[in-house]
Amino acid sequence: MPYEPQTTGWLSRLIRHEAFAGVLMMLAAALALILANSGLADTYHQVLGTRLTVMLGETGLSKPLLLWINDGLMAVFFFLIGLELKREMVEGRLKNPRDVILPGVAALGGMIAPMLVFLAITRPYPELHAGWAIPAATDIAFAVGVLALLGKAVPPALKIFLLTLAILDDMGAILIIALFYGSGIDLHYLGLAALPLAGLIALNLRGTHRIAPFLLLGAVMWFFVLKSGIHPTIAGVVTAFCIPLKDRFGKSPLHALEHGLHPYVNFGIAPVFALANAGVDLSGIAVADLVAPLPLGIAAGLFLGKQIGVFGATFALVKLGIARLPHGVSWTMVWGLSMLAGIGFTMSLFIGSLSYPGDEMMNMVRLGVLLGSAVAAVCGYVVLRTAPKA
DSSP: OOOOOOOOHHHHHHHHSTTHHHHHHHHHHHHHHHHHTSTTHHHHHHHHHOEEEEEETTEEEEEEHHHIIIIIIHHHHHHHHHHHHHHHHHHSTTSSHHHHHHHHHHHHHHHHHHHHHHHHHTTTOGGGGGGTTGGGOOOHHHHHHHHHHTGGGSOHHHHHHHHHHHHHHHHHHHHHHHHHOOSOOOHHHHHHHHHHHHHHHHHHHHTOOOSHHHHHHHHHHHHHHHHHTSOTHHHHHHHHHHSOSSOTTSOOHHHHHHHHHHHHIIIIIHHHHHHHHOOOOOTTOOHHHHTSHHHHHHHHIIIIIHIIIIIHHHHHHHHTTSOOOOTTOOHHHHHHHHHHTTOOHHHHHHHHHHHOOSHHHHHHHHHHHHHHHHHHHHHHHHHHHHOOOO
């Protein structure tokens, strides 16, 4: 059930357009690039480095603004993803296992192949291997935004295929972050996180219709998970899965919360994340830097790895007779879709920030993500625009 803003006139038409969220993130990323390479660069970095402290007695958090965005606001981003995943699994595209087989295997191939491409390119540099998961993710907003620009040039079945693939891709990315991107587990805080989790489960079983108790317990769990060393965005996903699809009055807290959050995430949190994380300092960057192992590994993983994994897995399943192409979808369209899956902007930058703490390394990550995603978006658009009808 897509979000439908309650606005009128030209603003309503603009916001309702599927490409709008992706375009807004592109503009935020472009602004970040401008700020990072202008006379405002020092101010830009100083603002992101401003330390914000929240204390309760002797316990609290003190982080730079950038980490409040990446650890705090992105937990809300993942919370919305969790709500969407639960809805899709209970009543949507992921409910029927037969409908999941083809995009599911394509998503798996689209995660494994980019990792292998990245590791193959960075093989002589063990210090770079921590970023193996950076090119594995697909940015739903950007990919769907590019597809929306094509209008009726692509069949509806192709959009459903891309959406399902991207949703499953997000599930894989969440598991990767949970399993591989912690910072050493503190069992004391992990045990404390189980207390609000138990409360969330109890509220779910009771079919509680009020959302505030869920959000309060979710915030407490986020704090304990952060302190435990596991990345706190996982708390957002877990909290989302505890929100009832139906309460005891027959209403849907999950639908209400998902619809209410969409504008804040699409038009607020996601652009803010892009503005904070896409600021590549281009000063001193030469052509040789574009083919340095880290940016090249990321860009090649996104552009080539996604094509190999998504198209290759789809081709294998269809030729083996395990699945069939969606109605009206040609092999050229599948190729173009596999390119769009290489747009890894939000999740790739996020995993990059977990992989490499240093500013210099992150600059190379940003360069690789922006380069790979841009080439994937342009090439995917061109292929799908010129693809013959099935």
